[in-house]
Amino acid sequence: MQTVAIIGAQWGDEGKGKITDMLAEKCDYVVRYQGGHNAGHTIWVSGKKTVLHVIPSGVLHDHCTSIIGHGVVVEPENFLKELKNVQSITTVDHKRLKVSENATVITSYHRLLDAARESQGPEKIGTTGKGIGPAYEDKAARKAVKIKDLLDKDILYKKLSNGFAEKKVLFKELYKIEVPSLEEETERLYQLGQQFKDYICDTFSILDKAISQNKKVLYEGAQGVLLDVDYGTYPYVTSSSTSSAGILTGAGNVNGKVDEILGIVKAYTTRVGEGPFPTELFDEVGSYIQKTGNEVGATTGRTRRCGWLDFPLLRYAIKCSNLTSIALTKLDILSNMETLKVCYAYEIDGKQVDCAYPGIDLFKAKPLLKSLKPFKDDFKTNEVSVELKAYIDEIEKGLGIPVGIYAFGPDRAEIKFNKTYF
Secondary structure, three states, X not given: OOEEEEEEOOOOOOOHHHHHHHHHOOOOEEEEOOEOOOOOXXXXXXXXXXXXXXXOHHHHOOOOEEEEOOOEEEOHHHHHHHHHHHHOOOOOOOOOXXXXXXXXXXXXXXXXXXXXXXXXXXXXXXXXXXXXXXXXXXXXXXXXXXXXXXXXXXXXXXXXXXXXXXXXXXXXXXHOOOOOOHHHHHHHHHHHHHHOHHHEEOHHXXXXXXXXXXXXXXXXXXXXXXXXXXXXXXXXXXXXXXXXXXXXXXXXXXXXXXXXXXXXXXXXXXXXXXXXXXXXXXXXXXXXXXXXXXXXXXXXXXXXXEEOEEHHHHHHHHHHHOXXXXXXXXXXXXXXXXXXXXXXEEEEOOEEEOOOOOOOOHXXXXXXXXXXXXXXXXXXXXXXXXXXXXXXXXXXXXXXXXXXXXXXXXXXXXXXXXXXXX
């Protein structure tokens, strides 16, 4: 196969980074197509931890070109800090890392507005406060600053002015906070743009040419399908298209298809922030999973809520993102537990619901749980216990697609393939 997409099949934090890192070894390009630095991909190589936020995970492979597509929102200062960290690990220049000239810029105004809404607004939705939502708002309103605008101070000032008039009223009258002047923000962004101008280019054409030349391309999603602005548990979602549909709008694909869409699934379910969570555990089992799994956000530092694996949500993710196989991660966290359960359906208003379609109210969903025999694998050999095989079989049967990869730790050596990708 030539093209593979990696999609989070839950609420994010499924372990996409390490799977991307493994598959990047076999491909020519890794493309990020949505989101911003509100995502965090943690990769372990030979015991060394690397956390990436907006730079694609393929950057750790010397032969691979990483692309930040036009569907991504980029905060220039954060990008440069992350680039500096990566360059302390491996050699990265503009030949191996490309930033779309049409990607949207996250400004100081976006960040300040985001934080003010979350802290002073009437309802918290769990935003990271990094300016992601307001940047996408300006993009949809046709008032966004694009990456290429950073290279021309006059155009940059004009673009900032276009979106500032309304924000100025919000900052002064509603939220009562001080913000940089237009002149200050223009100068700040212009100087930052000068520092990474060599990375800015037309990534759509580069990707178009690569696919036409039969290069192997890996699309890297951030967050998860259930946080998709259209498909997710709205309004407790992010502001971009996290499903496979976002590839066409946020990066481009010359033939309009992806050969394999791999959904990353944690062996249990977690969620950061607000919103419904049918299988959430409030007892010592949930606490054990949280502590043992170190369920703390790589970007936010927030503790993740934990619960059993949720088939209705996964069935929905498979349908709305056209998943063809899954990678099952963090199996080691469930090993040696005294109980093991999966949610095979919900009960809502006295009726059984097998798929979490958008029309149902997840706040009303009572999980219907099935108990399975716990497994006690130590994963020191390639042998899989009867109990673990039964757990994987239950997942494949319940979801209707194969488990192509399973992982029992964060390192490359702790990821096993049941299916060939690339």
